[in-house]
Every structure is written in structure tokens, then in C-alpha cells.
Amino acid sequence: MEMTQTHIISRDQSKLSLLVKQIRFEANGINSYELVHPQGEELPPFSAGAHIDIILPNGIVRQYSLCNSPGERHRYVIAVLRDEKGRGGSKTLHDALRVQDLAQVSAPRNNFALVPEAKKVILLAGGIGVTPLKSMAHALDQAGIPFELHYCARNPGCAAFREELGIAWQHGKLVHHFDHGQPEQGLDIAALLREPEQGTHLYYCGPAGFMKACAEASSHWAAGTVHFEHFKAPAPAADTAALAPGAFMVKIASSGAMLEVPADRSIADVLEQNNIRIETSCQAGLCATCKIRYLEGEVDHRDYILGDDEHGQFLTACVSRATSPVLVLDL
Numbered sequence: 001m002e003m004t005q006t007h008i009i010s011r012d013q014s015k016l017s018l019l020v021k022q023i024r025f026e027a028n029g030i031n032s033y034e035l036v037h038p039q040g041e042e043l044p045p046f047s048a049g050a051h052i053d054i055i056l057p058n059g060i061v062r063q064y065s066l067c068n069s070p071g072e073r074h075r076y077v078i079a080v081l082r083d084e085k086g087r088g089g090s091k092t093l094h095d096a097l098r099v100q101d102l103a104q105v106s107a108p109r110n111n112f113a114l115v116p117e118a119k120k121v122i123l124l125a126g127g128i129g130v131t132p133l134k135s136m137a138h139a140l141d142q143a144g145i146p147f148e149l150h151y152c153a154r155n156p157g158c159a160a161f162r163e164e165l166g167i168a169w170q171h172g173k174l175v176h177h178f179d180h181g182q183p184e185q186g187l188d189i190a191a192l193l194r195e196p197e198q199g200t201h202l203y204y205c206g207p208a209g210f211m212k213a214c215a216e217a218s219s220h221w222a223a224g225t226v227h228f229e230h231f232k233a234p235a236p237a238a239d240t241a242a243l244a245p246g247a248f249m250v251k252i253a254s255s256g257a258m259l260e261v262p263a264d265r266s267i268a269d270v271l272e273q274n275n276i277r278i279e280t281s282c283q284a285g286l287c288a289t290c291k292i293r294y295l296e297g298e299v300d301h302r303d304y305i306l307g308d309d310e311h312g313q314f315l316t317a318c319v320s321r322a323t324s325p326v327l328v329l330d331l
Helices: 091-095 127-143 208-217 267-273
Strands: 016-027 030-036 051-055 063-064 076-081 102-105 120-126 146-153 174-177 200-205 226-228 248-252 256-262 291-296 314-316 326-329
Touching: 016 248, 030 102, 051 076, 063 076, 063 091, 063 127, 076 127, 120 127, 120 208, 127 174, 127 248, 174 291, 200 208, 208 226, 248 267, 256 267
Parallel strands: 120 146, 120 200, 146 174, 200 226, 248 326
Antiparallel strands: 016 030, 016 102, 030 076, 051 063, 051 102, 248 256, 291 314, 291 326
């Protein structure tokens, strides 16, 4: 699963240089890439739902979910759908990355982690959104937690990892749903989620329409039992532009410096312009890499990653705006 990104500013410039050991055709337009340490050393551990950044040959950074078992310390595996209508990242990766190449990647980060208290888990995957959920299925099976993985795709040729996911799971089951381009023939998400069982948690990931359907179908589930990850920022509501705040000021708490954030620039852009280095990645409010604590002011939160409990203290510098004249940042 690819997440949106344009460029990176990093406090920690250390990256992993990993060998592309294997590239496999997984489904129509989807390749998987196995990345290993060049000297065979163990890689930094990761948890199910994590992703890594990959720096492409043209300097663009893209994020992809790790889809192998978190118990594997010798490799990272990602799967990439070539999107001919995208912004070029997936096409560059498909065209440029070859076996025996060295790929520059970040250590894993996780904003979509499994919660430990679940008694049962439902995983809903739409298309390439299966990648983080596949890793979750491995982790749940190893932990002995019952799960169902519902994998929605257009047809069998579009479903990745069919052999690997088709194994005899000890504690879970896989169900494919193929709609052949007619959504009404696919999974009835509303029916599946109509009556949540006590202790059951839901995780879903997929394209915009799929995400909307899952959100609507699970709106009555108990707070804290529904978890999701967007791999592309949803389209804004029609009236969002009219409500968008204009320029505002940010104050740097440590120095007292006052910086203007114009209507067409992000907080992250202005901080970079003034040599205040923060780490950024997705530039779309999807990854929380640029999360900053704020001390004063009112924030228009436009991210898709922070919880309501975090919004009272933190903002995402790539997309958040101010509804007050000044925001005081804990920098």
C-alpha cells in the first residue's frame, strides 16, 4: 500500500540501505519487493500495520506498508500497485527498482497498530489496502487471536498474495469478495458490520469509496473498536475551500520568533524556510511524522491520523491550519 508523499525533512538522516533480493508478480499491476540487509544482518523490528519510507531514484519519497509477518527479522516485504493515473511514485518504483539494487529506506513506523485487548478481529481490505492487513493476519494468527480477513477486489487476477493468504490459518479465515466491477455484487459491508460482537475490533484499509462504506457501516460500533488507515487523503468536502482559514502566525516557544504562515503555505513549509528542521513525510496528514505539540491557539485539524485525545495537544504541521491569530508551537 502506498501512502501519499512529496518530500522529506528529517531530524535523523540515518537510513537503511537494503538489498532488493526478490521482485515477484503478485497480481495485475502489483509487484512485491523483498528487501534484506546486504550482509544478512537482522533488520529493525516492526509491528503489524507499520510502513517504511522508500527514497526513489528521483529523490521522491513514498511510503509502503510492510506486508510480511512481524516475526520475520531478516526481511521487509512491500507490495506496490502501479498506478498509471497517480503522481508517478509507483511507476518510478516499478520501472527503476531492480533485483540487486540497493534501496534507501527508513526504519519502520506504525500509526495503524493492533490493540492488544481484542478478543476477535475483523480485517476489511479493499484492493492494495490488503498489505497492512496481511501483516496483521500473520501477527493475529501467531498470537492465537481469532480473525476474519475479508479481501475485496475486482476479480481473482487483481487479488495479491493469493497463495500465501490461502494457507490453512490456525486461528483465522480468509474470504475473497470479487465484484467484477459491479459493487452491488461484492461484499455487503453494512450487513457484515451490522451487529458488532463484544470484544471485536475492526481494521480496514482501501480506496476512498471503500473507506467511506466501511466508515458508514461501522459508525455505531463502540468507541475505540474501529481502526483504519487511508493511503490517500480523502477528497475534501465541497464547502471546505470556502471555510479554509487564511494567513496566521506561529510563535516558536523557545525563541519567541514570530513567523507568518500564508494561506498557500503549510506550517511545515514555513518552518523549513526559517531553518527550523522538523521531520515530515506524507505531506497529507496521513502519517503523523510531523506531529508537533502546540501550547496555545486554536487549530483546524485536517489530518487523518491523530485521535481526538491528541488533537488537544498536537497538530500535524503539513496540513493543520489555525483558527486563531497565533499558534504557539513547542519548538
